[in-house]
Structure formats: C-alpha cells, structure tokens
Amino acid sequence: MKQMLMHGDGELLQTAIVQDGKLIEFGMERSEHSGLVGNIYKGKVVNVLPGMQAAFVDIGLSKNAFLYVDELLHPNMDKQSERKPDIKQLVRPGQELLVQIMKEPIGGKGARVTTHYALPGRFLVYMPKAGYVGVSKKIGNEQERARLRTAGEELRLEDEGIIMRTAAGEASFEALEADVAQLRRQWRRVAASAGKASAPAEIHREVGLMRRIIRDSLTADINEVWIDDPARFETLKQLLEDMSPPFAGRLSFYTPDGNETMFDAFGITAQLYADFQSSIRLPSGGSLIWDETEALTVIDVNTGKFTGGKDLEDTVFRTNMEAADEIARLLRVRDVGGIIVIDFIDMELEQNRDRVLHRLEHWTKQDRTKCTVVGWTRLGLLEMTRKKARENSAKLNAERCPACGGTGRQPFEAAVPMEKGGLTRSETSVKS
Incomplete structure (x- = not known):
C-alpha cells in the first residue's frame, strides 16, 4: 500500500509519501517562501571572471546569481565545440540575459543559473533550444523507450528538445502531444514577457509544492491520496482532474479526530521526529550518527546493541546491509544533497563490501533525485553524491x-x- 498525504496548516504545506506504513519521502513549503528552482529571470551581467570561467548576474535577489560557462553553451553536447570558449567571448558586463535558477541560494552562496531553459510537465520536460530527445533511464523496457523516442521526434519542432519522464511510460501519444502544446504556449508567454521587461525582473515562477508534488511524485503505484486541509481540498481535486484524472477517484479528505492530526494518525509525526535526529536507531539495535554541513554529509554506522549472529563478520555485514537500506530512505526523507561520506563498519570479506555497495546502488536508483554512488575509498569509506537543488526540510523546519x-x-x-x-x-x- 502506497499513500500520498498532504497536511495543510495556514501558510504551511507538508507532503509525505508512505509505503506500507513507512515514510519514504517528505517535503514542506511555506507559501511566502516558495522555492526558487525553475524560476526564470531577466538579469544583467554584473561581473565576468575569466579565471573562474563564470559570471555574476543580478536577477533581483539579495545575492547575485552564479553563471558557469557550461550553462551558456549549447545544451546538446553534440553541438558544442571540443574546446570551451573563453567566457568573455560569450557575455560582457551590462549585458541582459534570460536565465533560469537550477540551484537555490544556500548558505552564503547565491543561486546558480543556466540558459538551458526547461519547463517540466506531467509526462515530459520541454526545452525550447535543446535540439534532442531523451528518455528517462528509469524506463527500462527497450520497446517502450523506442516508442517514446519516436513520439518525441514527431512532437518537437526545429530546435526544441524533449525529455520523456518516467510517467510518460503510461501515457498515450495524445497525452504527450497535449503536454507539449501546453508547455510550448507557456514558453511563448515567457519569451513575450522577457521582451518587454527591464532587468532585473522575474519572468516566470515555478509552480508551488502542491502542483509540483502531483506533477513529479504521483505515480501509478500510489493507491490513496489524503488531504486534511479543507481550504486546499477543492484545489487539489481540480489539479488531479486536470493533470491525472484517474487519481481523482483516489482522493479522500481526512477529518481530524479531536486533537489528533492526520500525520499523527498515520504515524508520520513520530517517524519525522525519529528520522531528523542526529542519532537514528536501526531496527536491529544498531545506529546511524548523522552530521550535515553545507556541502558535506557524514554518516557513521555503529552496531550499538546488536550483538548479531554466528560471528563478527556476519554481525557487521548484517548491520551494514540494514544501514544501507535506511540511509537510502533517509536521504530522500531529509532531502540531503551534495557529497555524502558513509563510514560503514569495517568488513574483512570483499564480497560483503560489494554486496553493501550494490544494495545502496539498488535503492538510490529508485530516488527521483539523481544519485551517484562513487565507491569505496582507500580508507574504507563509501562516497556518493546526490543532486542538491533546494534547502532541505531539516533546515527549513529549524x-x-x-x-x-x-x-x-x-x-x-x-x-x-x-x-x-x-x-x-x-x-x-x-x-x-
């Protein structure tokens, strides 16, 4: 049983995805502090730094945005020259540019922006200047991948680009065509607004959390959708009817029982409290010690009270396998990004180290956010990365x-x- 829960409390909206009673994803957003990723701005180049192959762009936020040379080149790698040009040949101070935020301001850093514009829809991502068709790697069936690639080539015009999302695997050609048409109209409105605006100016704002969660996270295996906010219920119902009609019949309104909230009733409140601690208990009795900095997360695995099975190697291996499962889940729940270093308990057998690595790879492949498991270091630590675009929920809630x-x-x-x-x-x- 897989459920999507939405808890509204005034300006705050919290969403949770639960599988068989276990929290696997969590997000929250306040309407006055909605995310910036996906927003499009008309900005003005303030400074060009040849030594960094980058430029700073004033887009109207408190800190200037950072634009790297790669984000100015053609998004299709096949159409890029083998040698990158000097950034001074591409932009100059005072020049006005249309840019899109790809990474929010985090800590003391400004937003990171790109000129590789992308507008996500329910089934696909529309890129007005990319010139290629891509298909999500999570669609494994080769026949289906070929169908979607052919459909994308039929749908795109001239230099347009299309990436078929995982949800496209269940969509008809007509649904894909409608998605492209809607996104194409949206881009034309963006281009028209940009032509009239003076920099710095916000041209397009990405949709809020509710629409984004329906667009990005509502998959065919979700059995129920619950919401406890009467003010948002009708909005959600209309969104489902417009974006995913089959799910409209799976929507239910949760009526609170006394002081107990929906998150209390489904056991989410207790799980959130446990999942955001610095020390997380594993079911066997082992534990994870979790420490986050701005760009690096360090996780230490301990056996704790787990005294294990037949020998020390078996005890350590079982604890590490259990930790790999839990770490992959917590990365999604806490929405951790950046470099992640995991100090698993030392194992003697190479085959056990490989099994722990493959276990972590298996679970991270199911993560909607791009993860790369790099492997073991010479010191026996496991390195991985997870794409970081937004401030994670722990920092927003504390x-x-x-x-x-x-x-x-x-x-x-x-x-x-x-x-x-x-x-x-x-x-x-x-x-x-």
Whole structure:
C-alpha cells in the first residue's frame, strides 16, 4: 500500500509519501517562501571572471546569481565545440540575459543559473533550444523507450528538445502531444514577457509544492491520496482532474479526530521526529550518527546493541546491509544533497563490501533525485553524491541554536562565565 498525504496548516504545506506504513519521502513549503528552482529571470551581467570561467548576474535577489560557462553553451553536447570558449567571448558586463535558477541560494552562496531553459510537465520536460530527445533511464523496457523516442521526434519542432519522464511510460501519444502544446504556449508567454521587461525582473515562477508534488511524485503505484486541509481540498481535486484524472477517484479528505492530526494518525509525526535526529536507531539495535554541513554529509554506522549472529563478520555485514537500506530512505526523507561520506563498519570479506555497495546502488536508483554512488575509498569509506537543488526540510523546519551556533557544544567561556565567580583560565587547565 502506497499513500500520498498532504497536511495543510495556514501558510504551511507538508507532503509525505508512505509505503506500507513507512515514510519514504517528505517535503514542506511555506507559501511566502516558495522555492526558487525553475524560476526564470531577466538579469544583467554584473561581473565576468575569466579565471573562474563564470559570471555574476543580478536577477533581483539579495545575492547575485552564479553563471558557469557550461550553462551558456549549447545544451546538446553534440553541438558544442571540443574546446570551451573563453567566457568573455560569450557575455560582457551590462549585458541582459534570460536565465533560469537550477540551484537555490544556500548558505552564503547565491543561486546558480543556466540558459538551458526547461519547463517540466506531467509526462515530459520541454526545452525550447535543446535540439534532442531523451528518455528517462528509469524506463527500462527497450520497446517502450523506442516508442517514446519516436513520439518525441514527431512532437518537437526545429530546435526544441524533449525529455520523456518516467510517467510518460503510461501515457498515450495524445497525452504527450497535449503536454507539449501546453508547455510550448507557456514558453511563448515567457519569451513575450522577457521582451518587454527591464532587468532585473522575474519572468516566470515555478509552480508551488502542491502542483509540483502531483506533477513529479504521483505515480501509478500510489493507491490513496489524503488531504486534511479543507481550504486546499477543492484545489487539489481540480489539479488531479486536470493533470491525472484517474487519481481523482483516489482522493479522500481526512477529518481530524479531536486533537489528533492526520500525520499523527498515520504515524508520520513520530517517524519525522525519529528520522531528523542526529542519532537514528536501526531496527536491529544498531545506529546511524548523522552530521550535515553545507556541502558535506557524514554518516557513521555503529552496531550499538546488536550483538548479531554466528560471528563478527556476519554481525557487521548484517548491520551494514540494514544501514544501507535506511540511509537510502533517509536521504530522500531529509532531502540531503551534495557529497555524502558513509563510514560503514569495517568488513574483512570483499564480497560483503560489494554486496553493501550494490544494495545502496539498488535503492538510490529508485530516488527521483539523481544519485551517484562513487565507491569505496582507500580508507574504507563509501562516497556518493546526490543532486542538491533546494534547502532541505531539516533546515527549513529549524533554526540554528544561538548558544552553540549549530555545533552542539557551548564555548567554555559561555558555559563558565569568568566574571561571575567561575574558574580562571589557569585554574581550568589544572582542573582538566
């Protein structure tokens, strides 16, 4: 049983996807702080940096956006020259550009933008200047891939590009054609607005979380869709009828029972609390120690209370396999991006190391966000990456601790005030 749950509370919308009672995806968004990825702006080049092969573009946000040279070249690799041109040959300060956000501002970094425009629909992604047809790698049937590739070539015009999404595998040619027509009209409106606007200006805003979750996450294997917000129920019903008519009959409104919310009733609240801790308990008794920085996530696997099976190697192997399953799930729930380093418990047998690696690869292939499992390092750590486009839910739902600054440790001077009878520095060193 696979369910999609939407919990609304004023400006806040939370969505969860649950499989057999287990949370496998989670997202949240406040309407006043909706995501920026996919937004299109008319910007002005502020500075060109030849040494970085990049430019900074003013798009009207608090920080200038970052534009790398690759994002100025033709999106079709076959049409690019073998040697990249100097970025000064492509843009100049003061030049106005139409750009699309591909990565939100995170920490002290501005947004990353591209001129490879892409408008996602229910079944496909429309790219007005790409000049090729692609098919999602998650569609494994070669006959179906060939059908979709042929359909894409029939549907695209001149330099247009089309990428068939996973959902296209269940769509008729007429549905694909309608999707392309709608996205083509949308692009023409964007181009017309850009011609009239003065930089910096927002030209197109990506849809909100509710429409995005229906467009991107609603797959044929979802049996039920629940929502507990009466103000959003009719909107969701209309969205389903417009975008995925078969799912309209699977939509139900959840009526709260007393003070118990829908997330409480489905066990989501308790799972979220456990899943966003720094120490996560594994079913066998082992644990994961989870530590995130801006660009790097480190996960340490421990046996904990699990004393295992027939020998030490078997105990370690079983704990690592269980950890691989849980890590793949938590990466989706917490929407972690960037570099991920996993310190599995050391295994003696190479075949066990391979099985743990393949287990993690198996689960990450089912992730909608692109993941790359790089492999084992010489120190026995496992490296992988996960595409990072938005601030993850843990950071959106929390504030940095003012006392420790997010380190989990209070500075000694703050813990023992010197001016109020605390130990002096010399006394401290003696005591310690």
